[in-house]
Structure formats: structure tokens, C-alpha cells
Amino acid sequence: MATILVVDDEKNYLWMLEELFQSEGYEVLTCERAEDALPLLAEGRVDLLLTDLRMAEMDGMALLGRVRELSPATSTIIMTAFGTVERAVEAMRLGAYDFILKPFNQADLLRTVAKALERTVLLRENLRLSQTLSHHYRFDQLIGKSSLMQEVFEKIKRVAGSKSPVLITGESGSGKELVAHAIHFNGPRSGRPFLPVNCSAMTVSLAESELFGHERGAFTGATARHLGVFEQAAGGTLFLDEVAELPVALQAKLLRVLDTQEIRRVGSEKAVPVDVRILAATHRDLKTEVHAGRFREDLFFRLNVVRIDVPPLRDRADDIPLLAEACLRNLVKEGGVRGTRFAPTAVELLVRHPWPGNVRELENVVAHAALMAKSEEIQQSDLPLELTAAKEWLAALDRLLPAKSPLDATLTAIERHLVHRALAQSNGVQAKAAEILGISRSLLQYKLKVLGEPEKPAT
Template structure:
């Protein structure tokens, strides 16, 4: 219930106004002058103050100025006689909502109050909408409106503008790298380098050189000086993707850099100061790796300053419709397709599915469905092949027929992509992520197989 205060030296009028407002669902107090109004305001929280302009002692304009100075958001409605309308206009310029001229029918004052709260309600809704749009723009690559993702966004907001080391943990395909990018883009280092390295993709012999650099002649084939990623990322951020796969022998060297803020190139004794914000990710239970002595406990404590846990898709199934809409738009634009929609049977199947490959798997399925749907406007359950996806994700060797099905699906994907690209093999190969000679070889194999079957028949 909204709490109002009516300030007027006319006892009869202020009580009539209170009665009319209370009957309309408001909780209304009264005061006979500005002094008593200020006393009441000091011990109560009011949503709107209705004040007469001409009163003994402090007038309505002075009361407005004093209260607005302490609480700029409180609402004011001025009640004025004809001779003080100029003052009422001045009050509006200062911050009053509106004025009403005396004498007035009581329904008019109630209507003015109702409209004030309708306006403030719209302003609140617009502010919330702008805030939501601002958040969505801030995290435009991260799609999700579930409570689980709101929690992730809140964590990003908290850690982004600090220099704390962030540890992002979640299953494969949940979007850990996108979260790292969002942290970087919303930090003070957003205009500085953001480099990344996959710790599982570098051999142990090259790891130190990759991270810390080397001097000319430091080892065989070190033909020139090479700056490592820490130096290249100076002033910016460095993503250590899948840090749980870092070779055990490299871990104390990384720990030293994090503790001391200096690197030493291979083949040199000179310490080089570096200012780098570290964001690390892992798809494993890193505490288990620590217990197994495959990851150093002291390094784990060092990187786990600001942890962010990314929920798997099966735990935020309410995001699936908005993710589908997002990926449909992405791939419709990519392939120049007509607008597609998801059938009810497909939507139910997609929501019920357990998504072992998470958002990345959903993205791949939507792309495949668009390619295979031809001119069909509605994508059905059959377009998504969820049963096959489940077999693929499990990798069960007992399903010997799966390989043949995958070969058939590869053929369908290649042929559909070539068709979408108007037989432009270079563009088709680029879209498929393979070389043009590889695509040409596969198409020739399909043609040979087709001719063989024609001869046999």
C-alpha cells in the first residue's frame, strides 16, 4: 500500500482529502503545516506528498526544496489557489509531479494521485527493461535467462573489474571461453591484449617457451628471440584453457610467475616484470586432480581466488528455447535460409534430452537441422537426430552400425552445404572446416560410388 502525506493548514480540507484517498486504497497521514510535515517525514517513509502552497511559516515551495534536497526521489503534488499558480509552475520545474488548483472536486485529486503512481510504475518497468537490455548487451555472446545463468552474470559483474585470478569450471561445451571473454570485455583491461592458450594442446617441451618465451640459441632451432604469452599479454589478460591438463613440471614455474609477477625466458636469467590478469578454465574436477597429486594444491589455491561454476545445459533447460532462437538466427543468416521455426515435438524432445555435449552440441544440432531441412519451414524432432547424438556422445563401441550412419550423415552434410553455397566448393569447404582438395576428393568418391551402383543395377 502506498503511503501518502497531506500537508494543508485547512483542517477540514486535509481530512476530506485523507478520507477520499484512504477509500481509494492509499494509507494517508496529515499535517497542518510544514514543521509537522518534516517531523512526520523524519519517522516515516512516504511515496508521495501533497502540499498546499500557501501556509503559515514555511510555504509549500520551501518544503519541497528542503525535502528534495534530502530525498530527490520522493514525489510531490502541489495544491494551489489561483493566485499562486506561478509558484506551482516553479515547483514543477524544481521537481514536483503536478499541481491542482483550488477549489477542486475530490475525485480530481484522487485521479492525479493514481496517475502519479501509474507513471512511476512505468518508469520502474522501463528502468528494469533498460537494465535487462544493458545486461544482455554486456553479455551478448552469452545467451540465457535462467536463474543459473543470472547467477553466472552476477559473478562476472563482481569479478570483471578487479584483477583477481578467475577460475571458470564447467563441462565441455558449456561456454567457459565465452565467459572468459565477457570478463575481459567488461574489465578495465578491455582495450588491452586478450590471449589464450589451450594447456592440453602443447607438448611439455614447448610449454615453457610458449608461456615465458626464449632467447636466441636457447635450444636447437631457437633461431631468434621469442616473447612468451605473458609478455605479449602485458597489461591485458591471459586465458589458460584446460589448466588442469598442464604438465606437472610446469606448474611450479607458473606459480612463481603468479606470485612474483615476473617471467624469465628460456636461456636467460633476467626477470621481466609482467602485468597480466589470469583467467583459467577446466572441464575436470580439479580437486580430484589435486587429491591424485596430478595438480599442485598451492597452484589451485592461487587460481581459485574468484571461482565461477558454469551450469550444464541439462540444469538450465529453461534456456533451451532462447538458445534455439539465437542459433536459428545465426545459421539462417549464415546460410541465407528462410526463417525456420521449431515444431512442438522437437521442442519437447530438445528440452527432455540430457545434453552430454551441452550448448556446443545444441549449436551443432541446429546447424545440421537447418542444412538438412531443405525448404521445410518447421523443424521437427526427426531433423535433430537426438538418438544418434546420444550414441555419439556415449561412444559405445557395441553400436557398430553408428559408423555407417555417421558416414551417411557426413555425405548428407557435405552435399547439403555444397548446394547451399551454389556449388561454390571453396566456400563450402570453408563452411565445413575442411580443405578444398579434401572436399573435392569426397565429392569424387560420392560420384564414383553413384556410378558403381548404377552399373551394378
């Protein structure tokens, strides 16, 4: 049974609402003062708060501010008179679910209450889910519920146990290194080193010594014996990142090591056996590199025994909310950011963005937004993406708007157009139109009163 808390300094309203809600089977708590509501909220058993806006001492707005910290899943409905609608709208910006005008129609009120309670159930469910990110959606440090990522997880599980080389391909920032990490740490070599080596950062002259090591006196400056990464990773995994950038001369030497399982340190003829698993990654298309003569075909075949292609983020939009959530939770844990959750409209914008920089770009955007957020709830306007998204249609608007456009009249015209368009899109169903606009039905009705109803098409 859902519990509704009613706060109003007018006793008549309290009595009337208590009776109405009880007859509908709700459990009802009432308070005349907002202060008395706080301990009830803190107990966490209030599903819905229905509060008057204007009250002596602590008012509805201040109470709303406390609800979020005391009982984040509770939905709040503001009761207000027509004259104070502006403040009710402000309250919704601060997180109220909806407002209802006094005096109200009982059927309207009950409908709004039922919808707000549905949202509470959803919020509770979400809170619970986000506290325990399902283990199905997580593999090692990788997160993903999309079928594409689930396939990647399956492949990782299948190859983790073997010693076969794996070629990991995917766009920049898509998670190739995390995939390599997961392969290593879920296999029998997990107790031995996982050693990432960036092939693009190796200079030709030093690369051979870096890979295979050198003996003392092998070249000027070689004052001591140095073990290369193959020997450092002994028994473990060598992750050759950006393998396409490996200088051609070294590609032949790498191939020989893969074939013979032994290395020769620079300055020595002696072969040293090595037991290392090779994982390689590249954001390039290695076949193209082979055709262009920049990558040895035999090495390509040797590395490409098993291939895992990490899909770009735009092809797995299902994962975006989950990744953004996880990233935000890490930031909150570290501290120092204001934003702690996303407004649904902000998530929508994240899901729509094409993410050329993939998960790394997403992480940067979330970090930026969490810092820039003006309240705990991260809004669309806190996202840098909004700038790029808005740029296009602002440019279109520029082409059409007269050079001298008065602010009020222009904004009203645009607002009216959007409201009427949403009504047309939803065949006049107000609840649907409100959803399209991301506002409540009461706010839509208020806007229609102010802006005017759409003209009926001539028949």
C-alpha cells in the same frame, strides 16, 4: 478489434460469415478469389484467415503457402467438407491452425476462431520478442535467462573489474571460454589483448618457451628472440584453457610467476615484470587432480581465488529454446539453410534432451536440423536427437511385436491406443487430449470417428 479475412467462392457463405463475425464485434474482410486476399495479407492487418479449400483458380492450399511469407503471424482456419478431410489434415501439416467441417455449427466455429486469435496474439508477441532478445538475457556473447545463468552473469560483473585470478569450471561445451571472454571484455583491460592458451596442446619441451618466451640461441633452433604469451598479453588477460593438463613441472613455474609478477625467458636470468590477469578453465575437478597428485595444491589455491562454475545445459532447460533460437538466427543470417523457425514439438524435444555435449552439442544439432529441414519450419523429425530418443522405445516395441506385423493394422492399433490413452489422461476432456497428442480438437474428433471411441468402463 481483431480482423478476420474470409475467402470462399460461394457468396452465400461469405455473407453468412460476414454477418456472424460482425455481430460478434470482429472486423470482417471478404474475398471471392484467393488472389484478391494476397494484397490484404501483405498489409499485415489480418489476424485470422478463414478460407475454403476447394476454389477455382488459386485454391486454399496455395493461399496457405503464401500466408506464411506475407503475414507470418496470421492464423489460418480451413473450411472443408467431410469428403476432403484428408486434404485439410495435409493443410494443417503445412501450417494451418485448424480446420472446420462444412456445414458448421456456429458455436463451434466461434470457439475455434477465438482460439486461433489467441494464438495470433501469442505469435505476434513471440515475433516481437525474438526480434529483440531482451538484454537481460544476454551478457557479452553469453545468452541465458535461467536463474543459474543469471547468477553467472552477476559473478562475471563482480569480478570483471578486479585483477584477481578466476577459475572457471564446467563440463565440455558449457561455455567456459565465453565466460572468460565476458570477464575480460567487461573489465578495464578490454582494450588490451585477450589471449587464450590451450594447456593441453602444449608439449612439455616447448611449453616453457611458449609461456615465457626465449632468447636467441637459448636452444637449438632458437634463431631469434621469442616473446611468450605472458609478454604478448601484457596489460591484458591470459586465458589458460584446460589448465589441469599443464605439465607438473610447469605448474611450479606458473605459480612463481603468479607470486612474483615476473617471468624469465628461457635462456635468460633476467626477470621481466609482467602485468597480466590470469583466467583459468578446466572441465576436470581440480580437487580430485590435487588428491591424485597430478595438480599442485598451492597452484590450485592460487587460481581458485574466485570460482565460476558454468552449469551444464541440462540443469538450465529454460535456456534451451533461447539458445536454439539465437543459434538458428545466426545460421539464417549467414544463409544457405532452409529451416528458419522451430515447430513447438521440435523445441520440446530439444528441451527434453540431456545434452552431454552442452551448448556446443546444441549448436551442432541446430545446424544439422536447419540444413536437413524439409520446410521453413524445423520438425522433430529433422532433429538427429529423435533417433536416439526413439531408439529405446522402438527396441521395447520390437520385443513385443510379433515377427510378422502387418503395417496398417499395427499402426492403427498404436494410433487408437495413443488416442484413447490421451483421453484417459485428460479424463475425457477432448481439448486436453488433443493438446497431449499435439493435434487440433477437430482432428481428434475425426480420429475418434475413424478409430472408434474408447470403451466405457464396466460399472
